Amino acid sequence: MALGTTSIWLRRYATAAPPRLRLLCLPHAGGSAGFFHDWGHAFGDDVEVLAARYPGRQERIAEEPLTSIEELTDALADELVPYLGTPLAVFGHSMGASVGYELALRLEARHHTTLDLLMVSCRKAPHLLTPRTAALGGDTALLDEVRRLGGTDAALLDDEDLRELVLPAIRADFAAVARYPARPGVPLGCPVAGFVGADDPDIRADEVAAWAGVAPKGFGLTVLPGGHFYLRDRRDDLVRDIRARLAPKR
Numbered sequence: 509m510a511l512g513t514t515s516i517w518l519r520r521y522a523t524a525a526p527p528r529l530r531l532l533c534l535p536h537a538g539g540s541a542g543f544f545h546d547w548g549h550a551f552g553d554d555v556e557v558l559a560a561r562y563p564g565r566q567e568r569i570a571e572e573p574l575t576s577i578e579e580l581t582d583a584l585a586d587e588l589v590p591y592l593g594t595p596l597a598v599f600g601h602s603m604g605a606s607v608g609y610e611l612a613l614r615l616e617a618r619h620h621t622t623l624d625l626l627m628v629s630c631r632k633a634p635h636l637l638t639p640r641t642a643a644l645g646g647d648t649a650l651l652d653e654v655r656r657l658g659g660t661d662a663a664l665l666d667d668e669d670l671r672e673l674v675l676p677a678i679r680a681d682f683a684a685v686a687r688y689p690a691r692p693g694v695p696l697g698c699p700v701a702g703f704v705g706a707d708d709p710d711i712r713a714d715e716v717a718a719w720a721g722v723a724p725k726g727f728g729l730t731v732l733p734g735g736h737f738y739l740r741d742r743r744d745d746l747v748r749d750i751r752a753r754l755a756p757k758r
Contacts, residue, residue, distance in 0.1 A: 516568065517587040519559040521548035527556035529595045529624060529754060532588070534604030534611075537681035538654060538674070540565045543601075550747045551754055558591070560584060560607075564677035573680035577603070577688045581610040585618065597625040597754055601739060603685050605631030609722075612696050622697040625753060629703040630711050630736055633718035637690040640682075640710075647675065654678060656709070657736045699726035701753060703746065705738030706731050 518532075519541040531551060533544040541559035548557050562580060564573030574580050584607070588596070592615070600608030605628035615621040632638070640653075651665055665671050700723035702716040713731050720727035730749055732742045739746050 515587050517561055519561050521557040523556045528554035530556045532598045533559045534600035534607045536602035537685055538678035551751050555754055573677045575680045575683045577606050577684050581607055585614040592621045595624045599627040601629040602631055616697055626698055627701045630708055632715040634691050634693040636715050636718055639686045639689055693722040695722050695724050702729045704731055705734040707735045
């Protein structure tokens with residue numbers, strides 16, 4: 509796939525000139541590329557933002573969603589090959605953090621490419637994961653869990669027709685998370701930055717700090733006010749932090 513070709517897997521916010529660096533954004537379970545829309549041109553004229561478009565939502569609503577993090581990661585790794593001539597950073601929120609970790613491992617092993625930076629948000633370190641299966645018991649339990657975390661617009665869940673459209677992707681993503689158990693952490697060749705909301709109901713700051721164990725190239729933790737979706741209310745603070753991390757090294 510040439511760069512001029514549109515990838516069904518990647519929404520691209522192109523820069524006017526060839527970018528110095530690309531930032532790939534990976535959404536949470538049930539999320540979509542649209543979650544990162546207002547990040548598209550937030551990091552400067554020389555940083556091109558890519559947002560992952562998973563099957564079963566938005567432009568890909570008619571496609572069958574994937575039900576494993578490994579499948580998602582394998583597909584993304586292949587789609588990213590044409591972009592690997594430019595340094596790449598990754599930001600993954602919740603489920604997206606695990607996708608980002610697996611993606612970093614695949615790019616290193618298969619394509620001899622090391623990320624500039626992996627940023628993981630509201631996700632336990634790989635060796636601490638405790639898969640949540642309660643939401644797999646049925647639609648009611650699943651919807652209760654999504655509402656509890658606050659990641660999906662309540663209007664979508666309250667409207668029966670809209671709910672039926674978004675439920676398959678949500679169900680598939682939660683199944684993928686449940687099937688991704690704790691594993692021995694494989695060290696990465698890139699630095700890692702962790703982010704978490706101070707009031708996240710499920711993820712403690714020390715559990716995110718444990719990513720340091722797979723980050724021999726360096727790790728830093730940022731705790732921001734808010735819950736599991738702190739990145740909505742604290743969007744400007746988070747963008748400012750990321751922009752500083754992506755700035756040219758002096």
